[in-house]
Amino acid sequence: MCGIFGCVLHDGKQAAPLIHSALKRLEYRGYDSIGQVTVDGKTLFVKKDRGRLEEVDAKYNLDDMAGPTGVGHTRWATHGRPAQENSHPHTDCNSTIAVVHNGIIENYLEIKRELEGKGHRFLSRTDTEVVPHLVEQYVRDGMSLEDAFRKTVNRLEGAYSLVLTSTERPKTIICARQESPLVLGVGDGEYYCASDISAFLPITKKALFMDEGEMAVLDPKGIRIMKSRNGQVVRRDPVTITWDPESAKKQGFKHFMLKEVHEQVQSIKDSIRTLPIYYDLFASKIVDAERVFIVGCGTAYHAGLVASQALAKLAQIDARVIVASEFAEEALDLVNDETVVLAVSQSGETMDTLNAVRDAMSRGASILSVTNVMGSTLMRLSDVYIGQNSGPEIGVAATKTFTSQVAVLLRIAAAVGRRTGKVPVSRITEVEKGLHETPDIIQDLLNTKVEVVQRIAESVNNAKSICFLGRGINVPTALEGRLKLLELSYIPVIAYPAGESKHGFISLIEEGFPVVFIAPMDETHKRIIGNIMEMKARGARIISVIQEGDREIRELSDDVIEIPRSLPSLVTPIVYVVPLQLLAYYLSVGKGHDPDYPRNLAKSVTVE
Numbered sequence: 287m288c289g290i291f292g293c294v295l296h297d298g299k300q301a302a303p304l305i306h307s308a309l310k311r312l313e314y315r316g317y318d319s320i321g322q323v324t325v326d327g328k329t330l331f332v333k334k335d336r337g338r339l340e341e342v343d344a345k346y347n348l349d350d351m352a353g354p355t356g357v358g359h360t361r362w363a364t365h366g367r368p369a370q371e372n373s374h375p376h377t378d379c380n381s382t383i384a385v386v387h388n389g390i391i392e393n394y395l396e397i398k399r400e401l402e403g404k405g406h407r408f409l410s411r412t413d414t415e416v417v418p419h420l421v422e423q424y425v426r427d428g429m430s431l432e433d434a435f436r437k438t439v440n441r442l443e444g445a446y447s448l449v450l451t452s453t454e455r456p457k458t459i460i461c462a463r464q465e466s467p468l469v470l471g472v473g474d475g476e477y478y479c480a481s482d483i484s485a486f487l488p489i490t491k492k493a494l495f496m497d498e499g500e501m502a503v504l505d506p507k508g509i510r511i512m513k514s515r516n517g518q519v520v521r522r523d524p525v526t527i528t529w530d531p532e533s534a535k536k537q538g539f540k541h542f543m544l545k546e547v548h549e550q551v552q553s554i555k556d557s558i559r560t561l562p563i564y565y566d567l568f569a570s571k572i573v574d575a576e577r578v579f580i581v582g583c584g585t586a587y588h589a590g591l592v593a594s595q596a597l598a599k600l601a602q603i604d605a606r607v608i609v610a611s612e613f614a615e616e617a618l619d620l621v622n623d624e625t626v627v628l629a630v631s632q633s634g635e636t637m638d639t640l641n642a643v644r645d646a647m648s649r650g651a652s653i654l655s656v657t658n659v660m661g662s663t664l665m666r667l668s669d670v671y672i673g674q675n676s677g678p679e680i681g682v683a684a685t686k687t688f689t690s691q692v693a694v695l696l697r698i699a700a701a702v703g704r705r706t707g708k709v710p711v712s713r714i715t716e717v718e719k720g721l722h723e724t725p726d727i728i729q730d731l732l733n734t735k736v737e738v739v740q741r742i743a744e745s746v747n748n749a750k751s752i753c754f755l756g757r758g759i760n761v762p763t764a765l766e767g768r769l770k771l772l773e774l775s776y777i778p779v780i781a782y783p784a785g786e787s788k789h790g791f792i793s794l795i796e797e798g799f800p801v802v803f804i805a806p807m808d809e810t811h812k813r814i815i816g817n818i819m820e821m822k823a824r825g826a827r828i829i830s831v832i833q834e835g836d837r838e839i840r841e842l843s844d845d846v847i848e849i850p851r852s853l854p855s856l857v858t859p860i861v862y863v864v865p866l867q868l869l870a871y872y873l874s875v876g877k878g879h880d881p882d883y884p885r886n887l888a889k890s891v892t893v894e
C-alpha cells in the first residue's frame with residue numbers, strides 16, 4: 287500500500303508545495319521512501335529518496351520544484367528494498383516520462399526482459415519501472431502518449447493505480463486503476479488524483495471515484511474518464527464528500543482496526559501475488575534442511591502454527607514452531623548449519639524474534655523470513671525473505687497481518703509439497719485454489735454477517751471470560767481469537783484445542799459461560815460436535831463459527847456465524863478468523879475502549 291497524489295494547477299502556480307502537503311496526509315499509507323516529480327515546460331524535475339517525508343524534505347526541499355503539474359508518492363516497499371533508486375517516480379530512458387505506482391505488477395519480469403532486449407536501461411529493482419519504459423517504447427513505435435499508456439496498462443497483470451506525467455504533455459496527468467485505489471478531485475479549473483480523498487479534502491470536497499479497469503486524463507480542460515480496455519468514454523458526475531479529514535483517513539470506518547479488517551479482501555490478494563520463483567527458493571532451502579524451526583511472537587506465532595501443520599500435511603516436513611522468546615532455551619542446542627529457521631514478523635523489528643534469529647545465525651543456521659516491512663532488520667538478516675505485502679497496519683491488534691501471513695505461509699508449504707512430492711499434487715492445487723477464493727468469501731462475510739457478530743458481541747459484553755475452542759488447523763485460529771479478544775477487551779480469555787478442554791478447562795463451565803467453537807466442515811467435524819455437546823451439557827452458551835448449511839451444529843448452538851462457502855481445511859483459518867476479529871472489535875467498542883490503541887501495548891515490541 288503506497289500513497290499517491292497528483293495535480294494539474296493553473297499556469298503560474300507551483301504544484302510542489304501542494305504535493306508535499308498532500309503527502310503528509312497520505313504518509314499513513316506508507317513511509318519508507320518519498321518522491322515528487324513536477325513538469326515545467328520541457329523539463330521534468332524529480333526529487334526522491336528513502337526515509338520519511340520530513341527527512342527527505344530536509345535533504346532536498348520538496349517545495350522548491352518548478353511547474354504547475356506534478357505527482358508525489360509515499361512508498362511501502364514490495365519489490366526492491368527502500369533505497370533512492372527504488373523510490374518513485376520512475377522514469378524512462380530519456381527522463382521525459384515519470385510514473386508512480388501503488389500495487390504489484392505480476393508480469394513485470396517478462397516485460398522487463400522484453401524491453402531490455404530492445405535496449406532499455408533499468409535502474410531499480412521495482413516492478414513499476416517497466417511502466418515508463420513500456421510507454422516510451424510504444425511512443426517510439428509511433429503511438430500518442432495517451433494510446434501508449436492505454437496499451438501499456440492493458441499489458442499489465444496484477445494490481446495498480448498508476449499516474450504518469452510527461453514533458454510531451456506538460457499540463458496533463460494520465461492515470462489508471464485496477465484493484466488499487468484511485469480517486470479524482472475536481473477543483474476550480476484545477477484537478478487532482480489521489481489514493482484516497484484524505485489527500486485532497488482540504489482543497490476540494492468534489493470527488494470522482496474511478497472504477498476498476500478505468501483510466502483518466504486530467505488537463506486544464508477538465509477530466510476525461512474512459513475504459514482502459516477500449517478507450518470508451520465514461521460519463522460520471524462528481525460527488526460531494528462530507529467526511530472530516532480524520533474519517534477520510536479511515537475511509538469512513540470508525541477505527542483503523544475495522545478498516546483493516548475490511549481491507550483483508552484486498553491485502554490477501556496482494557499477499558499471494560509474489561512470483562513462484564521466490565517460493566521455489568524457500569522450498570529448496572526447507573527441503574534441504576536437516577531441521578526446520580518456525581519462530582514468531584503473538585499473531586505471527588499463531589500463523590507459524592498454521593504453517594507447521596500445512597508443512598506436515600502438504601509436504602510431510604516436520605517444522606517445529608517455537609515462541610521466539612523461548613527459542614534459545616528450547617531449541618538452540620539443536621541448531622547447526624543444516625538448520626533452517628523461518629522467522630515470521632510483521633514489523634521485522636520484534637526484539638524476541640530478532641534475538642532468536644541472531645542466536646540461530648551464530649550456530650550457522652540459514653534464515654528465511656516472512657515480513658511486512660522491506661528494509662526491516664529481519665529482512666536484512668535473512669538469507670531469503672518473502673514480503674507479507676499487506677501494507678501498513680495502524681491498529682495495534684494484528685488483523686490483516688494474520689491472514690496475509692497465513693496466506694504466504696500456505697503458499698510456502700504448497701511449494702515445499704511440490705518439491706518433496708510426497709502427497710498427491712491435487713491436494714496441493716486444491717489448497718492453492720482455495721487461497722484465491724478467500725477474498726471473495728471474506729467479502730461475502732463482511733457484506734452479510736457483521737450485524738450478527740455485533741449482536742453476539744453485545745450479548746457477551748458483561749461476560750467475565752470467554753473461551754475459544756478449535757481442532758486441527760483451527761487450534762491456531764482459536765488462539766488468535768483469544769489474543770484479539772483479550773488484548774482489546776481486557777478480560778481473561780481462554781483458548782484450547784477442543785479435545786483438550788475436558789482435561790481441566792471444563793471445570794470453569796457454568797450456566798451461560800460463552801464458548802466459541804471454530805467448526806468448519808472438515809475431518810474434525812464429528813469430533814468437535816462431541817466437544818460442543820460436552821460443553822452444552824454443562825450449561826455453556828455455545829457460539830459457533832460454521833459453514834453455511836451445517837444444520838447439525840446450528841441446532842446445537844445458541845448463536846452461529848455462518849461462513850458462506852466451503853474451503854479446503856488448511857485454508858479455513860484465513861476466513862474463520864475474520865468473525866473473531868470483529869467480535870474482539872465490537873466487544874472492545876462496547877466496553878468503551880479504543881481498539882486501535884489498547885493499553886500497555888505497542889505495535890512493534892522492540893524490548894526483550
Ligand code: F6R
Nearest residue numbers: 584585586631632633636683684
Ligand atoms: C497481536 C499483535 C502482537 C504481534 C507480535 C509480533 O495482535 O499484534 O501479538 O503479533 O508483537 O509482532 P511482529 O509480527 O511485528 O513481530
